[in-house]
Amino acid sequence: MGIKFRLGTMMFLQYAIWGAWSPVLSEYLINDLGFTPFQMGVILGLLPFAIIISPFIGGQVADRYFASQRVVGVLQLSGGALLALISAVTTYKTMMWLMLVYCLLYAPTLALTNSIAFINLKKSEREFGYIRVWGTIGWIVAGLVLMGWRFASKSFDPIAYAGDTLLLAGIFSIVMGIHTFFLPHTPPKKEAEKPWAFVEAIKMMKDRHFAVFVTIAFVVATELMFYYNLTAPFLNSEKIGLSDAAIPGVMVIAQVAEILVMVALLPYLIERIGIRNILIIGVLAWPVRYIIFAIGKPTWLVIASLSLHGFCFVFFFVAAFIYTDMVAPRDIRHSAQSLIMVVTYGLGNLLGSLFAGGVLDYFTTEAGSNWTAVFLVPCLLTVLCALAFLLFFRPKKQPVPLEL
Numbered sequence: 001m002g003i004k005f006r007l008g009t010m011m012f013l014q015y016a017i018w019g020a021w022s023p024v025l026s027e028y029l030i031n032d033l034g035f036t037p038f039q040m041g042v043i044l045g046l047l048p049f050a051i052i053i054s055p056f057i058g059g060q061v062a063d064r065y066f067a068s069q070r071v072v073g074v075l076q077l078s079g080g081a082l083l084a085l086i087s088a089v090t091t092y093k094t095m096m097w098l099m100l101v102y103c104l105l106y107a108p109t110l111a112l113t114n115s116i117a118f119i120n121l122k123k124s125e126r127e128f129g130y131i132r133v134w135g136t137i138g139w140i141v142a143g144l145v146l147m148g149w150r151f152a153s154k155s156f157d158p159i160a161y162a163g164d165t166l167l168l169a170g171i172f173s174i175v176m177g178i179h180t181f182f183l184p185h186t187p188p189k190k191e192a193e194k195p196w197a198f199v200e201a202i203k204m205m206k207d208r209h210f211a212v213f214v215t216i217a218f219v220v221a222t223e224l225m226f227y228y229n230l231t232a233p234f235l236n237s238e239k240i241g242l243s244d245a246a247i248p249g250v251m252v253i254a255q256v257a258e259i260l261v262m263v264a265l266l267p268y269l270i271e272r273i274g275i276r277n278i279l280i281i282g283v284l285a286w287p288v289r290y291i292i293f294a295i296g297k298p299t300w301l302v303i304a305s306l307s308l309h310g311f312c313f314v315f316f317f318v319a320a321f322i323y324t325d326m327v328a329p330r331d332i333r334h335s336a337q338s339l340i341m342v343v344t345y346g347l348g349n350l351l352g353s354l355f356a357g358g359v360l361d362y363f364t365t366e367a368g369s370n371w372t373a374v375f376l377v378p379c380l381l382t383v384l385c386a387l388a389f390l391l392f393f394r395p396k397k398q399p400v401p402l403e404l
Contacts, residue, residue, distance in 0.1 A: 003184050007117050007131045010183055012138035013176035014113045017076075017106070019139030020146060020169035021083075023251045027232035027244060028165055037364065039092050041357020044229050046100050048349030050107035051341050067187050068116050072109050073180030076173050079105040083170030087163030106173075110345065111338040118325050118333060120184045128325075129266045132318055136258040142172065147249035154245070201328070201335040209395040210327060213279075214343050216393065217320055219385050220283060221348025223378040225356045226290070227309070228349075230374065233360075239296050239371050250303060257310030266314055275323050276395060282315030283389050286382035294375040317344065327395075 026044060029035040035043070082102045089095045114132075121127045146168055153160035161167060205211045235242040235250065242250060270278055285308050292305040320340055328336035359377050363370040 003120055004127075004131065006179075006183055007120060008134035009179060010113055010116065010176075011131055011133075011135035012141075013172055013179055014109060014138065015135035016138030016142040016172045017079075017169050017176060019142035019255070020172055021165045022228060023143060024146070024165050024232045024244075024248055026229050027236050027247065028163075030233055031236065031244065032162060033090055033092075035092055037357045037360040038354075039096075039357075041229065041353045041355075041360075043092075043096055043099055044225070044357075045350045045353035046096070047103040047107060048346050048351075048353060050100070050103035051110065051346035052350065053104075054107040054111065054338060054341065054346070067185060068112050068119075069180045069183040069186055072112050072116070072183075073177050075105045075109050075177075076180065077177030080170045080173030080175075080177060083166050083173055087161070087166035087170065089163075107341075107346075111341045114321055114337050115333060116183065116186050118337075119186055124322075124325060126267055126271075128322060129262045129314075129318065133259050133262045136255045136262065138172075140252040140255040140259075142168065143248040143252040143255070147245060147247075150245040150248070201332050201339040204328065204336065204339070207327070209393060212388075212392045213320070213323065213395075214340070216283070216385050216389050217316075217340070218343050218348045220286065220316060220382065221344035222352030222355060223286060223290075223382050223385075224344075225349055225352030226359075226375065226378040227312075229353055229356045230360060231293075231306075233369075234293065234371055234374075235302075237369060237371065240299055240302060251306065253303065253306040254309030254313075257307035258314055259310075261310035261314040262318060266318065270319070270322070275319060275326070276393060278315050278319045279323070279393070280386075280389055282311055282313075282317075282319060283382070283386045285311035285315065287379045287386065290375045290379035290382065294372045294379055296371055320344070 022044075026040050029040045029043060030037065079102055082098065082105065086095060086098045086102060089098060117128060117131050118124045121131065146165060149159065149164055149168070153164075205214060231251065232247050234240060235247050236244055266278070289305050289308040289312060292301060292308075296302060321337060324336050324340050325333060356378075359374055360369060363373045
């Protein structure tokens, strides 16, 4: 098997795991298990919390001590077994603690798989998008498999399983652990001069433009959780009216758009309009999506607006990893990627998960949830992010590694 094929399969499985449970877990927790919106926010905030400390579990270890693919393999095999156990849990406290352990296992693999890809690609700035798109395909396949499972269970009761979303993720995780034995060997950089790579990565903030980029990325990441955590219950609400079986399939519209943007537009435009303009387009797409959610009708427009996720995610978050790789010194690239993970998928998503749950709680009464008010909150904040990005982020046209 060629390197690109193995890296693509790695990304497919890495995001099939996440895609199996992340889009619909909130609806399962609230509607099936009866958890409150805030409890849902806490559980979905555990992965961001784990990402905050993941550099010391994954990035630091892989930069200095063990081969990256071996670290990923151990973590995924352990995580898959734990997910199978969690799928049968129905109480809040037990699920919270077990999910915390699982998230501590999964979080380091997000940055490590990015780094494995960047290190083993000859022209990473041009080729990474083609590899990362397989992660999006994996997310789509997970959603379609889950939808098929749920529809099939309606006519064949023995395969019905309440915790299907978590069990499916566990199966993908075990397969991912096995696949790591076939990944290209990515040894640690034992010759590196700096012993604390993550601390050195933080010093990249000395560059004003990089600091502005990180700050805005943090705020945008908080608003990402309004999409990840609340879209499923929003689509399942009386306002939209989709069934819980249909939601996984409908939500893959976002990932289909990701593929089109990542494959057809990102590689073509990144060399023609520059990384800054790519990021600006990405951040501008966010308030457009949320204003459509806030209006909430017609239903076809709400569903169609899921496709804006292609620009929201690819032109901002995928481009953010590429930009970081372009400016990071070679010997701390693992930890530079982990830094962005901590700021966005870590601190940003953690606070965003609690914030989104709190906002939904605030605008929910016995009569139901005021979804218009809920989604006007991220709409306003992402508008402010877009203005700040336009005014203050002006890096060099062709970023070069920063001297620390």
